[in-house]
Amino acid sequence: MDMLMASAADPIENVKLVDTVLRLGVSYHFENDIENQLDSIFSSHQNDLFSGNDLDLSSTSVVFRVFRQHGFKMSCDVFNKYTDTDGKFKEALMDDVKGMLNLYEAAFLRIHGENVLEEALAFTTANLKSLPNKSSPYLAKQIENALDRPLNKCPPRLAARTYVSFYEEEESRNETLLKFEKLDFNRVQILHKQEISQLARFWEENMFSSKLPYARERYVEGYTWINSLFYEPRYTQWRIVLSKLLVVISILDDTFDAYGTPQELQRFIDALTRWEIAALDELQDYTQLICKAVVAVFDEIDEEARKDGRSDCV
Structure with missing residues (x-):
């Protein structure tokens, strides 16, 4: 400055x-x-x-x-x-x-x-x-x-x-400013790569590829979208959480568009509306997996929001 x-x-x-x-x-x-x-x-x-x-x-x-x-x-x-x-x-x-x-x-x-x-x-x-x-x-x-x-x-x-x-x-050009920009860009880029790695782990740990073979693997695309909104290092956890949310939304989109039957999807909607873990027993295996992922992501959003003193935003 x-x-x-x-x-x-x-x-x-x-x-x-x-x-x-x-x-x-x-x-x-x-x-x-x-x-x-x-x-x-x-x-x-x-x-x-x-x-x-x-x-x-x-x-x-x-x-x-x-x-x-x-x-x-x-x-x-x-x-x-x-x-x-x-x-x-x-x-x-x-x-x-x-x-x-x-x-x-x-x-x-x-x-x-x-x-x-x-x-x-x-x-x-x-x-x-x-x-x-x-x-x-x-x-x-x-x-x-x-x-x-x-x-x-x-x-x-x-x-x-x-x-x-x-x-x-x-x-x-200001050489000091230029050097600072390049160092900072590379430093932040490393952080962004680490965040994408966490999303890849989230995808693999939930076994979306094997259990939901119809679902598109779009976590990099979703992350790019969120990163375009706020790239600063201090928002790292929010980038990860919201990128996970986009992954779940993408899976929901593929499930409703190209896979689930009307009866299965209606039970899925009812379970999500009730927001009760007990309701998972009424679902097919693939919708159980999705429902658990939805609940887990919103629990994570709730946790991050509470850290910021903004639990009301969930």
């Missing part, structure tokens, strides 16, 4: 550094510091942050996006100076590839009724599609990636892994 504090004299550069930390996927180390920095900048400079006419489109777009991402009420009027009297973005902006890229990403944080951002998305999308063949290989890759996976629609870990390959080619 010393780097963030050191650049505090220039609020625009400070916010751009925050954006870099966010996009590299290491912001979870500095959450309170980042929130305090942004709150301080927004409170002190809200009225004059964009007052200068010399602020370029790229910087304006980055600052707008970062504040919006963190819940600040940043007005989209900051982009009006880049439009003509008809509300269309000026054609001269097409020469500013970096500005177009950042405006494109910022436009995904629009809300209903923000016509300038609707126009920004249409304008940048149409023009960026024609730019890869006219740009340097470095920018062409960024354009193709942004069009395929906009930042606001990309899982954070995938976005970080992609962005670091671009960041290490930037002349203005």
Whole structure:
């Protein structure tokens, strides 16, 4: 955080550094510091942050996006100076590839009724599609990636892994920050692999493959889904528990879609509704196994929730 504090004299550069930390996927180390920095900048400079006419489109777009991402009420009027009297973005902006890229990403944080951002998305999308063949290989890759996976629609870990390959080619890159990102990414990746190993053990110990041969083995897919929602190390137990829940849901889906008879499934539904272990004796072997897995997963959720003082959420 010393780097963030050191650049505090220039609020625009400070916010751009925050954006870099966010996009590299290491912001979870500095959450309170980042929130305090942004709150301080927004409170002190809200009225004059964009007052200068010399602020370029790229910087304006980055600052707008970062504040919006963190819940600040940043007005989209900051982009009006880049439009003509008809509300269309000026054609001269097409020469500013970096500005177009950042405006494109910022436009995904629009809300209903923000016509300038609707126009920004249409304008940048149409023009960026024609730019890869006219740009340097470095920018062409960024354009193709942004069009395929906009930042606001990309899982954070995938976005970080992609962005670091671009960041290490930037002349203005911070070598310390870059090294920290790579070390942290590898450290967290090891943790994620260990979590997947636990899910594999959960699958094998319950003998789903042998006892439920019709069920698809989807624990890696389910884990990837959960990991895209929250990848930070502190959520390790919740990632495991919720991934197990997705495994059970997938098995239930396959059972109801492709295996169980209506009579067997109705008894299964009745047993789950009663939520009583004694009801398992009324079930077929395969539905007993599933029912036990469902109960076990919810017991585990209950245990984790109680640790967090949130048993009511179960």
